[in-house]
Amino acid sequence: MSKAETRECIIKAAQAIFSEKGYESATTREIAVRANVNEITLFRHFGSKAGILQECINRFASAASLTNELDKELIGDLQHDLECLARTYLTTAMKRIEHLRLCIMEAPHNPELARIFSQIPIRLSSHLTEYLLGQYEKRAILNSNFELISQVFYGLLFQFVLSKCGFIYGFLDQPEDEVVKTIVAIFITYLEQGMDTKQKIRDKQ
Numbered sequence: 793m794s795k796a797e798t799r800e801c802i803i804k805a806a807q808a809i810f811s812e813k814g815y816e817s818a819t820t821r822e823i824a825v826r827a828n829v830n831e832i833t834l835f836r837h838f839g840s841k842a843g844i845l846q847e848c849i850n851r852f853a854s855a856a857s858l859t860n861e862l863d864k865e866l867i868g869d870l871q872h873d874l875e876c877l878a879r880t881y882l883t884t885a886m887k888r889i890e891h892l893r894l895c896i897m898e899a900p901h902n903p904e905l906a907r908i909f910s911q912i913p914i915r916l917s918s919h920l921t922e923y924l925l926g927q928y929e930k931r932a933i934l935n936s937n938f939e940l941i942s943q944v945f946y947g948l949l950f951q952f953v954l955s956k957c958g959f960i961y962g963f964l965d966q967p968e969d970e971v972v973k974t975i976v977a978i979f980i981t982y983l984e985q986g987m988d989t990k991q992k993i994r995d996k997q
Contacts, residue, residue, distance in 0.1 A: 799837050801827040803851070804890075806844045811893030815845055815901070848894060849905050862919060870932060870983065874976040877920060878949055882968060885953045893957055913950070917942040924983070933983040941979065948975050 793801065805826035809818045820841050824831045838844045862880060866873045885892060899906040920942035927933045952971050954960045966974075 795837075798827075798829060798833060802829060802834055802837060802844065803847055807848055807890035807894060810845070810848065811890050811897065815841075815894075815898050820844075845898075845902075845905075848891065849902075849908060851891065866923065868927075868930075870927060870980055871976060873923065874945075874979060875972055878945075878972045878976060881916065881946065881949050882953065882972070885950075886956065889957060892953065896957070896959065913943075913946055916946050920945060927983075934985070936983065941983070945975070945979060 802823065806818070806823045809822055809826060813822075818841070820831055820834055823841075823844065824834045827834070834844075838847065862877060865876045865880070895905060895909040899909050917939070921938045924933065924936075924938040924941065928935055928938070951960065952968070955965065
């Protein structure tokens with residue numbers, strides 16, 4: 793394997809073991825065995841177990857830039873955009889499922905990890921709040937507590953992710969597509985309540 797491939801194997805092995813046993817209980821020996829390398833190789837790449845954890849944190853932090861990519865996919869149609877936001881969030885979260893398990897287990901013991909972990913829902917909900925304000929200014933929806941709505945929107949999606957992580961059993965045990973469509977339908981109904989259909993059509997023209 794190349795150095796980059798070896799490094800990637802170590803990271804993936806560490807993420808799996810950290811999420812299974814927790815950071816404190818994991819050992820560099822176990823990580824090395826899982827990655828099919830010796831401990832000396834592990835130390836050459838990361839220096840210590842703490843060095844591996846820091847790399848995991850850095851990788852998870854990159855997910856916080858998700859909002860920079862979202863705007864490219866939004867077209868101004870409420871249903872399309874909410875579904876796009878929901879699907880993008882779930883796709884990204886499921887790709888980082890080991891990171892999520894690690895964060896949930898270790899954040900209470902690692903202030904830096906907790907800070908990074910908490911920034912992601914804050915940024916996502918703030919991004920959605922700004923979007924909804926824009927929709928209100930275009931008279932597409934009525935005025936409401938958009939900050940709370942945004943937090944609840946991502947909160948429901950996070951509950952689905954938690955069920956896939958194995959932290960919640962038997963909750964939201966439904967196909968992802970159905971979950972997304974149901975959540976979006978509920979929020980559209982709430983956001984558009986009281987809007988006159990003809991007025992909405994005129995506003996979109």
